[in-house]
Amino acid sequence: MHTNYYFLRQLAPVLQARLQGLYFMECFSQDRDEVVLAFAQARGKANYYKPVFVKVTLRPDFSGILVSDDVRRARTNSVDLFNNLTGNEGGDDPDRPGMETPGKAVLGVRSFLNERCLAVQLADDYTLLFKFFGNRPNLLIFRENNVEDLFNSKLVADKNLLLNAIDRPIDQSERAFNAAGGDYRKLFPTFGKLVRAYVEKRAQEAGAGVTWALLQDVLRELDAPTYSLIRFEHHPALSLVPLVEPVRTWNDPIEATNGFFIAYNGQNVVERERAEVLRLIDKRLKRARALMDANLQRLISRDDGPSHEELGNLLMANLHNVPVLPGGRSPETITVEDFYRDNRPQTIRLKVDQTPQRNAEGYYRKAKNEKIEAEHLTQQIEYREKEIEELQVHRALIEPMLSLKELRRYVKQHGLLGDAPASTDPAELFKEVQYEGFVIRIGRNAKNNDLLTQRYAYKDDLWLHARDVSGSHVVVKYKAGKPFPKTVIERAAELAAWYSKRRTDSLCPVIVTPKKFVRKPKGLAEGQVVVEKEDVVLVVPRGE
Incomplete structure (x- = not known):
């Protein structure tokens, strides 16, 4: 939830307090998917005065913010960005001897309604927009309403974004909740995996489904959270709700984003790769269990009411009671005594354009198909059970692995990632x-x-x-x-x-x-x- 709407709207006012009265003095990148922004009151020939650095990672697999008073710039492989905003294109400031021309002044920091965006508003109608959209994060420079420059130029569609169109109003009223049939995901798409897991957990504990009152409780928790570092899907995660026992907690959103940023990027290679393999195994386990449950339900539902074979037998036993209409036609239904169920009345539907005998043949044909389908469902259930058992064994063996070489060899040998052998089923x-x-x-x-x-x-x-x-x-x-x-x-x-x-x-x-x-x-x-x-x-x- 470190780039979630609910967290960003709490981070924005606190970050604004840190940047208030400062100038955008420098922006550079020393990593392909990383940008560092420096804000300060003034800058001399060789130093900053009380700088604040905002380091942002914009990888497709991870994006996050670190706010720091000290970021070391590499002497090589470092490039300046957005010089027209930082003042690096100018020389000395004529109004302040010995000082360089300052960059654009910070006017404020804002979040956006129901979106994963954070913006630093600058003088002269400039805006620095951090866009944390899934695997398409980016840093964009707006002049008034239009994009003037961007960090990742490969995301071509970002050039067409309009600043005044980023807010996303959604009717999140009780009336809209009822109209959606209680599907809260349509009303609150910004919840994300963590909050949805928490909502489902609360609903399961209450045994009453997801109610409007429950959603209001969760929203109140999101408005006044304790920021928690937890493990979710085998990776560090920043949570605003008490989903699981926390590893660490914070009360300040800047401390929270910094702590999470360090924890996530501090994972070693073995931890990251192991976590990703376990996440994929859990995903496959969830899917296999869902498919097995669906097949079980289909198999169980076949036992409700009389089978087609039973209906065929009942019809054949009562052929003498079926009135034959002109042209050998049959009535739409016939009610007989069901000798399978204590002679209770049983209504049998018939095709009116066929004789009673042909109707019975139709029921026997469907009964044969039922047996074929039942055999197929049974085979599928057995296949899923075997798959679940194998995945659980893989999971138990991978969890304690500490050697990267051993982990990669095992994953490749058993085809657990992209190099998995193609299924033939x-x-x-x-x-x-x-x-x-x-x-x-x-x-x-x-x-x-x-x-x-x-x-x-x-x-x-x-x-x-x-x-x-x-x-x-x-x-x-x-x-x-x-x-x-x-x-x-x-x-x-x-x-x-x-x-x-x-x-x-x-x-x-x-x-x-x-x-x-x-x-x-x-x-x-x-x-x-x-x-x-x-x-x-x-x-x-x-x-x-």
Whole structure:
């Protein structure tokens, strides 16, 4: 939370008190992602008078602020920045003999509504803006409302930012909370991981979900916090809420940002790499447990009410009681005694355009598909259990490691990072939906789409894609001797529409064709293919 909105709005007035009456005297960088700003009352030929240094790290993986009275500048590999603001372009100050021309005077320090930004306001309508946006942090120089210069010029989009558009008003009223169905994340996107974890912890302890009263309690804590250094996801973190037992606490935000900055950057290489590996393992564990729980719930939900096999048996046992309508048609429903459940009444739905016997055959066909799906779910649960067990073993072995060489060898040997061996399990590689006994697979991105279409789809599989827009490739796996039912094709088309740029359209045209008519000539970008023959269906986009 060291760059969180709630912390920055408390840091701003305290930092302003430190910089009040000072001038922006010097700015330099001696590291690729680091900038040092010096503020002082005046400067002679060779020294500062009571300087205050603001050292800012702007790495994609970490950004933070250190406020200090002493920062040593390297004699080499150091470059001056923003000389037009610091006075370094001028010579002596004509009004003060023996003193150099001062830089721009500090007028104030401010934060921005619901944003991770901090600004030092200077004379002549200049503003130094620290932008702490995730993996895109930067330092920008504004003149009035427009960007005049920036530290990281590779972040081209930053050049188009407007100073008066950075504040982000959000309706955070109780009415808006209720309208959002109690989804507090929409109202408070600035909470971040730490505060969200604290809110969920408080809600779990109360056993009443996230209520408006709970959110108000948390906001009051954020307004008057004790700043705590904690361990979160195996890294040092600065917290404004009592999430876990703190390592250290502060009452002053400058002391807090300095203490956290030193603690985070003071980790040695082994600690940093071990923490990152453990974080990724925990992420994979969380995902595996969630997938296993979802499969368990699907398996359990199948036990609710009569199975399709039971309905088929009940229907066959009561064929003599089913009135046959003209043309061999059936009524919409029939109520029979359920001999599986103490002869309680059981209503069976029938397809009116089929005979009672064909309706029973339909239930038996669905029962067969149910068994196939149950076997698949059981296999997936066993696979996840094995994965969780392996990850827990890796975690237990990595936690005590102190040797960098040993850590890196183990990680590479077991493929725990980017060099992990590619999974060959389609259920792991792609989104997968079971529908009426057919397996529907969905690509996750452009590269994953190519993998699905080129390596995991065969000529008789059915291939679908939303027409004329980017989106996921969808494949329905062929079952020997069985045509694709219309209901399965429509469901796969709904998924193809949902996982495309047409998700919000009321109707979406979807290409449907056997995989053998889809090819990828050399030179096409990732995810692009050529379809030689196609049919089109119109569906309403619908997700899983």
